[in-house]
Amino acid sequence: MNLVYINSANGLSKAALETVTYAKKLGADVAVVTNGGADASVLASLGNYGASVVYQDSSLDGQDPSQLVKLVAAAAQKVSATTIIFSHDLIGKAVAPRLSVRLKAGLVAGAVALPEANGNVKVNVFSGKAFGFVQVNSATRIISLLPNSIQPEANSVSCLVEAFDSQAGASAITVKATKKPEGAIPLPEAERVVSAGRGLKGPENWGVVEDLATALGAATACSRPVADIGWRPHHEHVGQTGVAIRPNLYIAAGISGAIQHLAGVNGSKVIVVINTDAEAPFFKAADYGIVGDAFEVLPRFTEAVKRFKAAQH
Amino acid sequence: MNILVCISKAPDTTSKIAFTNGDTQFDENGVQYIVNPYDEWYALVRALELKEAQGGNVTIITVGTPADDAVIRKALAIGADDAVRIDTPATDAYFTAMQIAEFAKGKGFDLILTGKETIDYNGSQVAGMLAEALELPFISVAAKLDVEGATVKAEREIVGGAQEVEVQMPVVISCAKGMAEQRIPNMRGIMAARTKPLNVVAPVALDALTTYSSYSMPAAKSSVKLIDPNNLDELVALLHNEAKVI
Numbered sequence A: 001m002n003l004v005y006i007n008s009a010n011g012l013s014k015a016a017l018e019t020v021t022y023a024k025k026l027g028a029d030v031a032v033v034t035n036g037g038a039d040a041s042v043l044a045s046l047g048n049y050g051a052s053v054v055y056q057d058s059s060l061d062g063q064d065p066s067q068l069v070k071l072v073a074a075a076a077q078k079v080s081a082t083t084i085i086f087s088h089d090l091i092g093k094a095v096a097p098r099l100s101v102r103l104k105a106g107l108v109a110g111a112v113a114l115p116e117a118n119g120n121v122k123v124n125v126f127s128g129k130a131f132g133f134v135q136v137n138s139a140t141r142i143i144s145l146l147p148n149s150i151q152p153e154a155n156s157v158s159c160l161v162e163a164f165d166s167q168a169g170a171s172a173i174t175v176k177a178t179k180k181p182e183g184a185i186p187l188p189e190a191e192r193v194v195s196a197g198r199g200l201k202g203p204e205n206w207g208v209v210e211d212l213a214t215a216l217g218a219a220t221a222c223s224r225p226v227a228d229i230g231w232r233p234h235h236e237h238v239g240q241t242g243v244a245i246r247p248n249l250y251i252a253a254g255i256s257g258a259i260q261h262l263a264g265v266n267g268s269k270v271i272v273v274i275n276t277d278a279e280a281p282f283f284k285a286a287d288y289g290i291v292g293d294a295f296e297v298l299p300r301f302t303e304a305v306k307r308f309k310a311a312q313h
Numbered sequence B: 001m002n003i004l005v006c007i008s009k010a011p012d013t014t015s016k017i018a019f020t021n022g023d024t025q026f027d028e029n030g031v032q033y034i035v036n037p038y039d040e041w042y043a044l045v046r047a048l049e050l051k052e053a054q055g056g057n058v059t060i061i062t063v064g065t066p067a068d069d070a071v072i073r074k075a076l077a078i079g080a081d082d083a084v085r086i087d088t089p090a091t092d093a094y095f096t097a098m099q100i101a102e103f104a105k106g107k108g109f110d111l112i113l114t115g116k117e118t119i120d121y122n123g124s125q126v127a128g129m130l131a132e133a134l135e136l137p138f139i140s141v142a143a144k145l146d147v148e149g150a151t152v153k154a155e156r157e158i159v160g161g162a163q164e165v166e167v168q169m170p171v172v173i174s175c176a177k178g179m180a181e182q183r184i185p186n187m188r189g190i191m192a193a194r195t196k197p198l199n200v201v202a203p204v205a206l207d208a209l210t211t212y213s214s215y216s217m218p219a220a221k222s223s224v225k226l227i228d229p230n231n232l233d234e235l236v237a238l239l240h241n242e243a244k245v246i
């Protein structure tokens, strides 16, 4: 059986559906293990994506990766898992490496596709400048899937939700405060991203960026200098030394397209570049380009999106 | 406070990425190595700040060959007290983490810091593996780090936000932007680095769990389609009908 760990604390994320879809496409039956108190009916809907059973430890809040690793290891033993799937998100990055040591199972971190015929798994390397093909030398393998690498796909099977006691012990980590901007789309999971750079001239000018993002249902991002000078929060910084993303649509306004910036975004399916300088290097990496002033183009873009959406209804 | 900072070499961010030997090996020709930025800018600098404020010792450790000594000296020039090199190529994350764990076991490190990932293999694996091997708590992707007595107060990134957490030392922490600012080594640091202790330690026998069997480059982009800045409806139509992304 294949086992998937998902975080269901805030309902079923797209990343969770992607990992279940991925596990189902590997061939074998899929078991899911999760923590927290999500409704059984919500968890049972994972059957729509191919999960036949969901093990839920509702007593675990999931704040300590050393507890989560015990949860996943116990479930792996229960179903004799041969492949264990995580999302390569902040929880996967904390738990999958621990599990690798605990089970002595090779970890493929940041997979971007299903395994090749020879079993090798494609991952992003050099911050998205290249791909590597990883061979796992152990009997059990762990794969963490980079968000947005495959689309959730319906594959209905009947799904049982069972209570599961992982006996994970006490948490060593005490949570003092949680800051979560309401309604914001987490950048690594976003399907559409509107990003801006130093060309925007100052933080007070970000309204045009946010308006387009809202119209598109997109997350916002920025170049490194913009985060460094404090115009935007650090977690929006994309690139080689920031977050690496691979949305379906990446719109970059007033960003020159330095190699370190491109490294983090060139996995995007479609790139739109808006820049006053026709020679900006970013145009070489773009699918669609607009040579123009972001302050004029972005509001027009927003209006055009609104017109399009209105016409769709 | 006894701090161990794990550092990795990484190709300079402007390096041309290419592969040799039938695309099975990274082509090191003309590549300049630097200290992996996350390890240097955040983990190492924050370790030094904590030491400067509270006293203690900062040891850096890498798993690598004599070719990596230059990168180790760079990190010593920034201010680490001493260095350890486990004398073997770092074959995969598991191998690397287990070598470091073997060294760190029983040495009484209060804090073990790493960067959140390397900019070449981007795995984000070594810190978590170390924590499991040493049976220590793990704070993954921390953007702030303070120590009060035996308590670590950190802020870690969570999906869609951030979280303030506390944990008792010893603990393993992977470090990200926000924790500290890059430091440029001065002449005195560079001179001092030449004579700081670099202890070369023999590896333990163990097998890697994964192998990179080959590499490939992304397909080249076809050339950009330019859109009239006065005709954004055309762009939206293309994004809908042609690119199918909205």
Ligand SMILES: Cc1cc2nc3c(=O)[nH]c(=O)nc-3n(C[C@H](O)[C@H](O)[C@H](O)COP(=O)(O)OP(=O)(O)OC[C@H]3O[C@@H](n4cnc5c(N)ncnc54)[C@H](O)[C@@H]3O)c2cc1C
Binding pocket: A196, A197, A198, A199, A200, A222, A223, A224, A225, A226, A237, A238, A239, A240, A241, A242, A253, A254, A255, A256, A257, A258, A259, A260, A261, A264, A274, A275, A276, A277, A280, A292, A293, A294, A295, B013, B037
């Ligand atoms: C080790 C290292 C790591 C790095 N990591 C990263 C990283 O992770 N991410 C990252 O982004 N950078 C990174 N950088 C920095 C990178 O090299 C560039 O300096 C940075 O990306 C430039 O940011 P920018 O494009 O916003 O600014 P600039 O390069 O200043 O470009 C601004 C652009 O805006 C355009 N412009 C100006 N006015 C307008 C207007 N009104 N409308 C439209 N366009 C306009 C200009 O033509 C120009 O192209 C790194 C650098 C180093 C050395």
